[in-house]
Amino acid sequence: MTKNLFKLILFTTIITPTLAVGQLPPQQIKESGQWVAFKYGQNKDKVCYVSSIPIKMTGKYKKRGQSYIMISHRPSDKPPTLNVFEHRAGYTYKKGSEVTVEIGNQNFRLYTSADSAWAKDSKTDENLVRSMIKGNKLVLRGTSNRGTKTIDTYSLSGFTATFRASAKACKLKKTL
Numbered sequence: 001m002t003k004n005l006f007k008l009i010l011f012t013t014i015i016t017p018t019l020a021v022g023q024l025p026p027q028q029i030k031e032s033g034q035w036v037a038f039k040y041g042q043n044k045d046k047v048c049y050v051s052s053i054p055i056k057m058t059g060k061y062k063k064r065g066q067s068y069i070m071i072s073h074r075p076s077d078k079p080p081t082l083n084v085f086e087h088r089a090g091y092t093y094k095k096g097s098e099v100t101v102e103i104g105n106q107n108f109r110l111y112t113s114a115d116s117a118w119a120k121d122s123k124t125d126e127n128l129v130r131s132m133i134k135g136n137k138l139v140l141r142g143t144s145n146r147g148t149k150t151i152d153t154y155s156l157s158g159f160t161a162t163f164r165a166s167a168k169a170c171k172l173k174k175t176l
Contacts, residue, residue: 030165033158037166044076048170050162052154054140057090059150065090065115067152069138071129071163073170083129083176085110087117087152091144099142103131103156117142129176133160 026038029048034055039048049072057067067090074081087099093112101108108128110117117140119125132138138154167175 029169030162031158032161034155035158035162037162037169039166039169046075046170048073048166050159050166052159054152055155056153057150058152059144059148061091061144061148061150064150069140069154071132071166073166073172075170075172081122082172083122083125085119085125085128087140087142089115089117089142089144089150089152091115091148091150093117094143094145094147097143099140101128102139102141103128103135103137106131106135112142126176129163132156133163133176 024040024042026040028036029039030037035050035052037048037050039046041047049070051068051070053066053068057064066088068088070086070088072081072084072086074084087101087110089099092115093099097112099110099112099117101110106127108119108124108131110119112118119128135156138156140152140154142150142152144150164175
């Protein structure tokens with residue numbers, strides 16, 4: 001899948017439906033390697049994030065939607081929500097299942113809800129992002145509500161540059 005197709009999917013199916021009436025669509029701020037950084041909103045309501053699609057998706061499924069990872073910053077939340085890791089699977093996860101993430105020799109477990117997987121707390125989010133900055137590849141394993149096991153592989157090429165650009169766009173004083 002090309003970057004332009006990825007951007008089209010991101011804007012039309014993920015971000016645009018969640019925008020409030022009159023809110024401007026996301027603005028791309030940097031693209032590097034397999035990652036793209038965006039920002040939307042203004043002043044106190046600004047949200048910044050980086051996103052990527054897998055370089056490889058495996059599993060014995062007949063039909064599956066697009067999978068992607070997003071790391072977001074919402075500095076105006078009280079308290080601010082920073083470095084939030086989210087995976088969208090392109091299918092509904094098996095109820096009560098966990099997702100495993102492997103980056104080098106680091107392993108993480110995420111909880112699932114519908115088609116998304118999240119870190120259990122902000123400390124895990126931070127550790128995931130730190131590992132992503134140091135790593136080359138991220139392998140994510142999940143199970144669909146039909147019992148299908150999937151493996152998504154993401155390149156981390158360009159992650160650090162886009163992550164730092166998103167933090168700068170949201171005027172974060174401290175980045176990882």
